[in-house]
Amino acid sequence: MNVFGLQIGIAEQIPHAVGVAWGMKLKRAKTATLAMFGDGATSEGAFHEGANFAGVFKAPVVLVCQNNGWAISVPRSRQTASETLAQKAVAYGITGRLVDGNDVLAMYRETTAALKQARSGQGPTLIEAVTYRFGPHSTADDPQRYQPAGELTEWKDQRDPITRLRICLEREKLWDETRQRALEEELREYIARSITTALTEPIPAPETMFEQVYAEPTPILNQQRQELLDHLKATQKGVTFP
Numbered sequence: 307m308n309v310f311g312l313q314i315g316i317a318e319q320i321p322h323a324v325g326v327a328w329g330m331k332l333k334r335a336k337t338a339t340l341a342m343f344g345d346g347a348t349s350e351g352a353f354h355e356g357a358n359f360a361g362v363f364k365a366p367v368v369l370v371c372q373n374n375g376w377a378i379s380v381p382r383s384r385q386t387a388s389e390t391l392a393q394k395a396v397a398y399g400i401t402g403r404l405v406d407g408n409d410v411l412a413m414y415r416e417t418t419a420a421l422k423q424a425r426s427g428q429g430p431t432l433i434e435a436v437t438y439r440f441g442p443h444s445t446a447d448d449p450q451r452y453q454p455a456g457e458l459t460e461w462k463d464q465r466d467p468i469t470r471l472r473i474c475l476e477r478e479k480l481w482d483e484t485r486q487r488a489l490e491e492e493l494r495e496y497i498a499r500s501i502t503t504a505l506t507e508p509i510p511a512p513e514t515m516f517e518q519v520y521a522e523p524t525p526i527l528n529q530q531r532q533e534l535l536d537h538l539k540a541t542q543k544g545v546t547f548p
């Protein structure tokens with residue numbers, strides 16, 4: 307699939323994307339990598355190390371910062387004193403682009419251009435996509451405790467990217483209510499079918515979580531794998547679906 311697993315440590319995916327991009331450059335493959343991260347990630351060391359490395363080695367990478375205004379309860383204003391996040395690109399000698407992240411066509415144009423630039427050996431780009439978080443960060447989060455009243459409503463009512471694209475397409479006579487309803491029905495069925503398929507997948511053996519962590523498992527990893535197998539055997543516990 308050429309897609310990396312999700313990173314839990316904020317910004318860790320950035321050096322990975324830069325490293326893979328540099329590796330592909332060394333192999334003379336005309337390709338590029340793309341990493342996405344939030345505004346909070348720009349305060350992490352991994353972002354700065356990745357961006358610096360990308361600039362020095364002209365790695366074919368596109369860094370897309372989804373600035374949704376919040377890193378859980380930390381507002382963008384407390385994240386950095388920089389006027390924009392895109393301007394951080396200047397210090398690393400890479401292209402910076404400040405884009406309306408709720409404008410689908412603008413994002414498509416800028417991302418395509420950045421990928422083309424990267425693939426043709428012209429260097430990396432940092433795109434700041436300005437947007438807004440439409441829901442809580444997680445099920446443990448309650449934005450009402452920190453979000454200024456009315457801010458979310460303003461973004462939702464006036465800048466929802468899906469509504470904006472729909473209005474644009476309808477104006478161009480490329481979309482209408484009938485097609486919208488048909489698409490929604492098709493997608494509802496697709497999602498229901500996908501959930502059924504996923505739920506009928508066999509449950510993987512617990513020890514498979516140790517696979518594909520490293521090319522060669524480390525002694526500690528092997529030891530932990532054995533401990534898990536012994537534990538499962540001792541407790542006779544099978545794995546049950548939640």
Ligand SMILES: Cc1ncc(C[n+]2csc(CCOP(=O)(O)OP(=O)(O)O)c2C)c(N)n1
Nearest residue numbers: 314315316343344345346347374376377378
């Ligand atoms: C290094 C690190 N510190 C803290 C956390 C806990 N944490 C998970 S998500 C998050 C906020 C992320 O905000 P942002 O980077 O803006 O991305 P968003 O979730 O808003 O897209 C935090 C602090 C973590 N996963 N990794």
